[in-house]
Amino acid sequence: MPLSPARLAGTAARAAAGLPRFEQATIDELGTPLAEVTFVVVDLETTGGSPKDSAITEIGAVKVRGGEVLGEFQTLVDPGCEIPPYISVLTGITSTMVAAAPRIGAVLPHFLEFARGAVLVAHNAPFDLGFLKAACAANGIPWPATASVDTAVLARRLLSRDEVPNCKLATLAPYFRTSTEPCHRALADARATVDVLHGLFERLGPLGITSLEELTGLTRQVDPDRLRKRHLADAVPHGPGVYLFRGPRDEPLYVGTSTDLRSRVRSYFTAGEQRSRMTEMVALSQRVDAIPCAHDLEAAVRELRLIAEHKPRYNRRSRFPERALWVRLTEEPFPRLSVVRRVRPGAGVFLGPFPDRRAADAAVAAVHESLPLRQCTGRLSVRVLGTACALAGMGRCGAPCTGAQSVEEYGGIAAVLRTAVAADPHALLAPLLARVERLAAEERYEDAAVLRDRAATLVRAVRRRQRLESLAAVPELVLARPDGEGGWQLSIVRRGRLVAAGCAARGSSVRATLEGLLATAETPLGPDGELAASVDETELVLRWMEKPGTRLVQVDGTLACPVPGTGGYTDFLDRVEAGRAGRDPFADGRSLGTRARPERVSSGAAMSR
Template structure:
């Protein structure tokens, strides 16, 4: 037996212990050439490996290995590796430590992994080297789970490599085959997105066997067409169970009946499903908008996103002699100044707290009358409020303060944001880092809320616009947007006149009525349209009215938001855990006798 090599220390990593996004996982794709099919009577003749992460090649490893005996002639014919070629190569005991160091901390990938990893494990055991027991991925198994016989006749590497347009062809040489497997792995990963598989932990579910009951429901996808659109799973009482969207309806719906779909709630939904309805759409924007509307209308029990748009929160400047900031759930057009929407109460309270840091708006919730003075609260003594309750501040003077907030929301946020950012810098200079971090995060919430409202309002103020995007086949995807709402969608195929298609679209488009600048549809829908408008390649074909954002708006604070996001990449030890809620009755100072 050869001398025992020093065994490096490894920590066992299993897929169940890892929740890392696939883009952040380091993979080492390995391939071996051997003298036969079993490690019991055969040995390794070549190791090739490629280290990748996030689609980038980080390094390569390749070496011939002396198997210690003659290479059978038929193996030499297959691989091109002869006994003479490996006569001066190192033995496997000398190669293993270098390879294991190259693969340290990575997930091992191989095509038909039991073969390659079986040889490596046997070599480690024979040479007294500890096997790291790293997580592994078998591209052959993945391919069987993700591809159908309609796409490839088998899942051999020689078949998959050209199917995924691999840049290296398999040649039965270790490094070439490893490079080809890298391209196959990336091609398979592209199939994971529609399945919601984004982490290594979720990837492990693809190796599980499919439930026979689920397989028997594949016929539900038989009448679903290809192309973009929305699909609805319906239950025993014809009730909508789940609404989804895809650029290829048939492929997406069929994926629910494969082992690739492992989410427990979706598994339960598929078990209840009795029918799948498909709604073909002109393009992805129409599909996304229809999905939002259907979810809001039916509130399917298995959808989580956008089921209750009415639960969004807004910060409202109340309409009274001495207005205050109030968190509300409904926006009534024309009823005061609003900021938002916010996803939850904590975000809304953070924005309110930031405004109160900059402006002496009252924080009590009682309705005040200029004719009936009351005693002041502690905030007045701290200079945080002008004490309109005592008569110390007139209605006109208080209105000037409230107008600063209204202007910040609709036009120029600088009078509110500038003193807040100066205070953040001052706190940091005084080494009060916790207070600086808390205020910084509140200001970031406020900036994002103002930016969101201004961008949405600018779109909601446009009576009509027509957008066009190339469809990738020489035609155009057309969208008619009125007051921020998608009113019509269509396709002008290659060879047709865009103007004629557009004329028909405009004639049949939905009539949208609403007050100028007020949202006539859900915020989520208007944001979808806005993102579509801002995507590279989108053209503004026709515009009625003006599409503009305030010149002194929030664009100047993009750098600040980027720095905040960068700072949050590392866990913030000063994360604000304090309640931000406004006290209903701040402690009042007793009036002098």
């Protein structure tokens, strides 16, 4: 919340007088103090151990806040069945006692009203809350979204074996000298649990746990060593940016990004972080560095660059952008497809990038299904003729090695792929999709699904390449997005690379801020028309551009997508994605080699498009 002019003046006066300056901490940082939290401690008696075949016979609850009892709730409940004798011996509740009691459907609304807005507490909470949730579901009553605390789990975190042999309520009650002895009656057990809860709260002080958020985190499994490292987040500011966990030799262990650095870094020292590799990373960490950023795009880009530079051992994503794969149509008289790791300008047509070899091979197989490009790996000479391979006899290659196909004829077929990558993939994809329909009509559904997935991989690759090239062709691009507070988030992009980022706060001059950013923006190196950033970074920029509310402030050059492009295949990709959830992606282990004769594409047909 912004300070008023009077408070600002008062703060400035204190600073001028040499007096200490005080700042009020935010609610997010303080959390909810335990002394201000209302707890409802509940206990149930039931006819058995599972809500599937048992029912509630008694509910007892005590409402407390700040150590003071605010109210109690107790009622017997007619379970709708006979109470087993051994349960009656244990609890003292008989079928006769509950005969005139209300059913659970009539009791639940009153109990939920009693507990409304409070944190539920129970000893072995899954048992009691499980019965209550099942009863609500059976009676069509919505279960409220509320926090809960399990005193049994809390006791396991705070007490040692030397103090208590186990964490049963009957064991903890005499240890904490409860005013009520638990006796398997709901209200008495709830009163005893209240005293146990307060006794456990006294153990929280040395751990520095004073808020509800920290308490609920403690009741889940958390490494004590990790909990003791919370001080590493003390110097981390709020706001968007990048954080780096550093190890014993000051090496980066992990790089991450967040819109609120302090909250995100603090979460690594709570039970909310359950990943084993993160637990190991935090155990090694000695320092956390924070890099504040202007907005989320700058933070995401900096994260990518830091990961690519340092390759932290605990980061899995984007550690090796140089390992991305591309499908290349070679530049020679009879071009062929090959899978490569580097894009070299002028060395042919490049399609991709692909995340792994499997995706790249799927795209290659799709192209070979559609076009009779040669699949041999040697370089062919126009003058030296050879013998035809098996693919020529099967109609999957025009046999240019034997002279059966001229450079011009073969070039017309290769031009279909060049045209697809540059602007229009229709001639490349139409034979594939037509064959998918034929296979489905012949009830060869598995073959149709394999070919459909390969076609989808090819469409995505073409779409990705066209999007990247459209941004790489723009020498300079200025983007702006509302920051939600009356100001603007500004980004300057040159040839797909974020070169400057800033914010123009509400009431400040956007033009003046832009002039400063443009004056200090980075000048990317490399040839014009080529990406000046990694593919992942350029795609981050593209996604930021496409968010609702983003405005194009200034363009140097032309920002345009090829026509018709891949827009007409959006529905096809959506159908493929919708079907992906309903099948096992690893079920088909067949080779990615072509399996049927492709549709022949003549040079005349190719050039007519």
